[in-house]
Amino acid sequence: MKFAITFTFLLVCTLQAAYTQTPDQARQLATAGRNLEAEKMYALLLEKEPDNPQILLGAAYNYSWAGQYDKAKKVFDQVLALSPKHPEALIGKGYNLAWAGEYAAAKSPFQMLEKVQPGSWEAKKGLGYVYLWQGNSPVAIRYFEELILAFPQQIEFYIALAQAYLQNDQIRLARIALQSGLGIEPGHPVARELLNNTYQQAALLDLDVLTGYSVTDGMSSFGLRTLQMSGRVNKSLRLFARYDNSLSLDLASLVRQNREAQAFTVGGVAKWNHRLTTRLDYGVRLLPEGVRQQVLSGEQVVFLPGNMALKAGGFLGLGRRLDNEWLMYVGVRAPIGKFYAVEPYYFYARVENNPRPESRIMLNNQFRLPKGYEINLGALYGKSSIRSENGSNNVHGAYCSAVLPFSRYIWGLASLRREKGPFNSLTVVSAGIKWRLEK
Numbered sequence: 390m391k392f393a394i395t396f397t398f399l400l401v402c403t404l405q406a407a408y409t410q411t412p413d414q415a416r417q418l419a420t421a422g423r424n425l426e427a428e429k430m431y432a433l434l435l436e437k438e439p440d441n442p443q444i445l446l447g448a449a450y451n452y453s454w455a456g457q458y459d460k461a462k463k464v465f466d467q468v469l470a471l472s473p474k475h476p477e478a479l480i481g482k483g484y485n486l487a488w489a490g491e492y493a494a495a496k497s498p499f500q501m502l503e504k505v506q507p508g509s510w511e512a513k514k515g516l517g518y519v520y521l522w523q524g525n526s527p528v529a530i531r532y533f534e535e536l537i538l539a540f541p542q543q544i545e546f547y548i549a550l551a552q553a554y555l556q557n558d559q560i561r562l563a564r565i566a567l568q569s570g571l572g573i574e575p576g577h578p579v580a581r582e583l584l585n586n587t588y589q590q591a592a593l594l595d596l597d598v599l600t601g602y603s604v605t606d607g608m609s610s611f612g613l614r615t616l617q618m619s620g621r622v623n624k625s626l627r628l629f630a631r632y633d634n635s636l637s638l639d640l641a642s643l644v645r646q647n648r649e650a651q652a653f654t655v656g657g658v659a660k661w662n663h664r665l666t667t668r669l670d671y672g673v674r675l676l677p678e679g680v681r682q683q684v685l686s687g688e689q690v691v692f693l694p695g696n697m698a699l700k701a702g703g704f705l706g707l708g709r710r711l712d713n714e715w716l717m718y719v720g721v722r723a724p725i726g727k728f729y730a731v732e733p734y735y736f737y738a739r740v741e742n743n744p745r746p747e748s749r750i751m752l753n754n755q756f757r758l759p760k761g762y763e764i765n766l767g768a769l770y771g772k773s774s775i776r777s778e779n780g781s782n783n784v785h786g787a788y789c790s791a792v793l794p795f796s797r798y799i800w801g802l803a804s805l806r807r808e809k810g811p812f813n814s815l816t817v818v819s820a821g822i823k824w825r826l827e828k
């Protein structure tokens with residue numbers, strides 16, 4: 390009997406709670422990110438009022454915020470079937486289509502809103518974001534400049550304008566927009582982070598000059614190590630020309646030691662989309678005793694969600710008076726925290742005159758600080774295919790490099806590298822500057 394009374398009491402309470410559920414409660418759950426709970430509540434509400442535009446509208450927004458874009462579109466269309474000029478439904482449908490990547494279709498609801506409400510700022514805002522996400526930065530810039538003139542205290546529009554400028558490679562103007570926005574709201578985290586990120590953007594034109602001092606088994610030398618000029622052709626392509634005499638050019642300071650290897654290369658980096666980047670370069674390397682070698686190298690980077698990236702690349706050296714050399718490598722970049730990432734690599738290579746291929750592992754620790762400061766600390770280890778007189782074939786080393794933005798136009802570059810192989814050791818200290826010309 391007691392159980393039956395308790396069960397009846399709980400059933401009544403549950404039914405009463407369901408009965409007292411309101412659209413406001415469902416909306417609160419949706420805006421708090423509790424989308425599944427909100428979806429269930431909207432389903433109960435729609436059982437009682439299936440044609441209530443406000444409940445339908447809330448359910449559509451909830452689906453959209455949860456990433457269920459197809460379901461959201463159907464419900465937005467239900468609202469518009471009941472009320473074809475409903476402003477909130479037009480706005481919601483427009484953003485939902487844009488979030489689903491249907492940018493061409495997303496413009497129509499906002500254009501309809503402009504006809505329903507001539508001069509609507511919500512329509513201008515929606516179109517501005519659609520063009521921004523679509524990558525049409527010149528049109529997005531016009532919309533957000535107009536919105537800032539109308540609403541000069543809205544930091545959201547300064548951030549969007551800066552994003553459009555960055556898409557258009559106008560870094561200086563992006564910084565001005567963000568600094569103006571931060572003048573309104575100094576502590577805004579998104580604006581502050583985006584401003585810091587602008588200092589890491591590639592400039593319109595870069596010139597790198599590096600000199601170095603090296604010591605190997607008691608012998609030392611000083612001279613120009615790297616001279617490189619690179620520039621953007623457009624948003625998707627960057628070209629460069631480089632002179633390199635860094636002693637360990639081909640295998641990224643891992644395999645060849647104590648060999649002067651002056652190289653002249655040209656190449657480019659193509660950004661196909663936000664997920665895929667390719668680097669290719671070709672050149673000639675001048676080795677001791679008049680030996681020439683053609684060099685070809687490349688790298689493919691696939692960017693993943695969460696700022697992760699997969700890397701794969703290789704090098705090929707071809708010459709008549711020495712055996713061909715080659716290298717293959719794979720790596721991954723995994724962020725750990727806001728400013729720190731680990732980058733493990735595996736290298737497999739064939740070096741001239743060595744009897745068989747060799748392998749190396751390397752672990753890089755990358756620290757990217759605000760305003761473009763970057764420090765890399767790493768170590769490498771491997772086994773050579775040849776042994777020293779005492780039988781050792783170990784190869785190991787460590788390095789540290791830094792990028793130091795002294796100003797908008799001048800950055801400092803510095804590195805220290807120490808390597809030890811079966812026969813000799815190498816220590817290299819280098820320093821230089823990067824001169825940047827921004828648009």
